[in-house]
Amino acid sequence: MRTEPATRPRPAAPAAGRGPAPEAAPRRGLTRRNRPLWMLIPGGVLMLIVIVGPMILGIYMSMLDLDQYTLRRWVSSPFIGLGNYIESVVSSGLLRSVWLSVSYSLIAMLITLPLGVGAAVATQNAFRGRGIVRSVFLIPYVLPTFVVATVWRTMFQPEGVVDRTFNGLGMDPGLWLNGPNTYWTIIFVQIWASWPFIYLLALAGLQAVDHEVHEASALDGALWWKKLRYVVFPYLKGPLSLAFLIGMLHHINNFTLPFVLFGIPAPHDIEVLPMLTYVTSFQSFRFGLSAAMAVVSLILIAIPLFIYLRAVKLDDGESGGTK
Amino acid sequence: MRMRTPAALAAITAAAALALTACSGGSPEGGSTGGAVDGTGKTLNVLVNVNTLYPEQQKQWFTDMQAKFKEKTGAELKYETFTSANEELQRIQTSVVSGQGPDVYSLGTTFTPTAVATGAFVQLGDEEWKKVGGKDRFNPATLGISGPSEDRLYGVPYVSRPFVMAYNKDILAAAGIDKPATTWDGLLEQAKKTTDASKGQYGLAVAYKDNFDPWKFVWAMSVQAGNGIVDDGKAKIDDPAMKKAYETYFGWLTQDKVVNPASVGWSNSQALAEFAAGKAAFFPMTTSNSIPTLDKSPLAGKYEYAIMPVAAPGDSSPKSGAKPAASILSGDNIVVADYSPNKDLAFAYIEMVTSKDVQLNYQKTFGDLPANAEGLAALESAPHMGAITEAAEKSYATPFTGAWGDIQLGLLNVTVQSVPELAAGNVPDATLSQRLKDAQDKAQSSLDRAGTS
Structure with a gap:
């Protein structure tokens, strides 16, 4: 096959100005050894x-x-x-809270990912009103969590807007702010509030795809799906991994959303980690126990985080833009 | 590059230095006692809760008090506000640990035991009471939650917010009821008579999803039946009287159907809105703070207050030996931090704000009742105030223990977890018993901690 020589075989090089790369030729005598680390x-x-x-x-x-x-x-x-640790694991419901937190975050994240990417792809090419659409997409992300939660709480009230909509369809979904549905309520609101974050990062990733790459793949006869799958998505891997990581941490640590939506004490089905820690600390005033819970959950979350970081190599500084 | 890094370094250093000075700034003025009330050159820091209903008036009030205090003592008065008990607790925590912070704190009554348990506040002896104008200056009922016992008091009563029951005069008249019942059973009968679900009218407006109301209902019913919830360090939540209280409270919705089914999602303000819209005959568990709302509603002139029933469910008159509690002892106390170098000024401040005129003025602006006995007496004949002042005198304190926060949360939790069953129309007996047992266990373990410390 006579292919055009690919000008840039890898999407890796963070070409767009980010200051000098460390491995670049020594400038002004700043070698690895003589760097002023004391600074x-x-x-x-x-x-x-x-x-x-x-x-x-x-x-x-x-x-x-x-x-x-x-x-x-x-x-x-x-x-x-270790008394507090034993108590937190054995009798405080901590493990259940961790499970609730992680599972809800994961579900929300798995749904927001395609949403965000889809929205980014849809607004990638210029069209009339694209600026407006892009701005509208950002609204949920710009609103403070407190406002988002308050508005949704109002809508999820018994006989509120959501209930009436369901009733109009001939369904009686039950309560949203108490009981088993709470789990899905928080997932839904979390998705609503956080998908623009994925969208933003996906959009940033798409911007990095060089025009030549699009041209090259078009010349090769790649249709939209193939182009998306084999050309565009590889570019998105870095930003989306980062988005996944930050998003998960953000969801797991999100206190305002459940607190405002459900109040204290939380319904049993949605006693997520931050709520449990909060109640232990500021309602029961068990500061020691609460600190133990925080440490346990830190460890529990750090393990998958560490594995994940190794797997996607976000911590080697190659992908750029990390924390 | 070379140019930028030292600049950034300098900026960071400067920022760090600033942060450090900021930390050490704002420390109390030097000089400890001085003259009794000569506070020239000193500043008294007071922490109060922010008034979200009347923010402008509160600012004005601060200015007025500052001028008055300056005139009285020569000292500056500085107000700081907090928005929730938790925020205040955090302030107390940091102040307690660091030994500096506000001199005077205003504390909600049910939060007082928790705060006092930290041991950070001045115990009031005869001398201190004299400085604030004497113990007999206050409505005796309000002293019920100033300390763990009569000779160990910490909080000076500031204002009362007793809970009462509002009723719709038109609906009652139409149903041929001449006055609200004084027993829970009687109230239920009246509620049944005034319920007409086809018109969307219900006998009672009750906020099942409020963060406070539920435990106040069951507390009152239980206390009236002779169960004070905490007895000599033992929790009594899994007690028949408490169970009966929950059954009655839940029954209004599930069995008797005298409340709007949507009320499983209501907070107190939503129940108030329902009552203000004329859709409920009675609105138990409200305070004088509802007057401004109701006067602006279509209900203006058509509502009145009564004290809530004082005979436990199943009883036809108050049980002898039990407390005929019309309301929890609700309102604010003022405490003085024991690390404060300005204690005399602090007491002078308390003397000023608990004096009759200032308290009456405060009532006029914010609706909270005076803790000052003369001030309270002066209000009895004011519009709507009869029942409210009566409730202030018939208020009883919740148990004074550092475990109360946990107990209160446990009582509330029983309702929160029961809401799905409430909405479905039946809270099974076994489920309720199990929840009460859980609350009992948590309350007991919390009381045990309080006991051993």
């Missing part, structure tokens, strides 16, 4: 103060029997070792 000290110190310090404190707290009665002299509150 990182302020950042490092800040990181110690802002991230590492509190984290160590949190781990220490999780081993104290710290509650409203011992708070005043918290440093001398009883040290109970």
Whole structure:
């Protein structure tokens, strides 16, 4: 076959200006060995103060029997070792909450991914009013979560808009803000609020596809699906992996949405992790137990996160644009 | 590159320095006691809850109080606000740990035990009471939740928000009812008479999904039946009186059908809206704060308040030996932080805001009742105030224990988890018993913690 030599075989090079690549020829004598690493000290110190310090404190707290009665002299509150951890795993419903959180986040994410990509592809080519459509797509993402949750809570009221719509179709779906449906309610609202994030990142990925690539594939006779599947999607792998990761973390940590939608105490079916931690900390005032829960959930979430990071190689700095 | 990094470094350093100074800034003024009420050059920091109903009036109120306080003591008065009990607790936490923060806190009554359990507030002895104008200046009922016992008091009563029952005079007259019942059974009969579901009119407007109402109903019914929920460190939630209370409260919806089925999703303000629209005969569990809303509604002039029933479900008169509780003791207390270097100023401030005139003024602006006894007496004849002042005097305190937050949550949780069954029209007996048992276990373990600490 006489193919045109592919000008850019890989979509990897983050060509668009991101400053000098580290491996580029040594400039002005800045070699790997002589880099002024000491300049990182302020950042490092800040990181110690802002991230590492509190984290160590949190781990220490999780081993104290710290509650409203011992708070005043918290440093001398009883040290109970792993007591809080045992309690959180055995009798606090923590594992169930983790499961609820992770599963709901995953379902929401799996539905938002094709939605976001579809929307990005649909608005990729210029057409009249594209600017408006693109702006409208961003509305759910721009609205504060509190507003989104309040509006949906109103619509999901018994005999509210949603109920009336279902009744109009001859169906009685039951309650949305209490009982088993709550799980699907939060998934739905989460999808509504977060798909534009996927859309944004997918759009950014699409922008990176060079015009020549489109031309080349067209010359090769690739039809839209083949083009999409073998030419465009590979470009999206990086941004979408990133979107998946950030989105999952965001969903799992989303406190405002369930809090505003369902209130405290949460219906049993939607007692997600942030709600449980919140209630333990600020309703029952078991600060030690709550810290233990936070640590346990951090570990539980860190394991798949780590595997995932290795798998998609987001942490090797190659894909650019990571945190 | 070379140029930029040092600049960024400088910026970070500057930012860090700023952040550090910001942390240490705002510390209390120097000089500890000084003269009794001569606070010249000092600043008193007061933390109060933000008033979302009357934000403008509250700002005005702050300005007025600042001027008055300056005139009285020469000191500056600085108000800070919080929006929820949790936010306030966080403030207390940080203040408690760091030993600095507001001098004076305003606390919701049911939150007072929790806050006092941190041990961060001044216990009031005779001398302190004298400084705030004497203990007998206050409506005796309001002192019920100032501390764990009569000789261990921490909170100075500030305002009362007793719960009462609003009723629609037209609907009652049409049904031939001359006055609201004083027993829960009697109220149910009247509610049945005034329910006409075909017209969308119901006897009671009840907010089953409110974050507070449900536990207040069952608390009142249970207390009236002689079960105070906490007895000598033992929780009594899995007790027949409590079960009967839940059955009655749920029964209005499932058996008696005297409430709108949609009320399983209502908060208190939605129930109020329903009542204000003239679609309910009675609206139990409201406060004087509903007056402005109702006066602006089509119901203006056609509603009145009564105290809620004081005889437990099944009883025809208040049980002897039980408390005829018309309402939880609701409102705000004021406490003084024990790390405060300005305690005398703090007491002078409390003296000022609990004086009769200031309290009456406050009532006129915000609707909250005076804790000041004379002020309360002066209101009895004001429009709508008869039943409300009566309820203020017949209010009873919820148990004063640091575990109360958990117990309250447990009671509320029974209703929250029962909402799906409520909507379906039947809460099975076994399910209810199991939920009560769960709440009992949690309450007991929380009480055990309170006991051992």
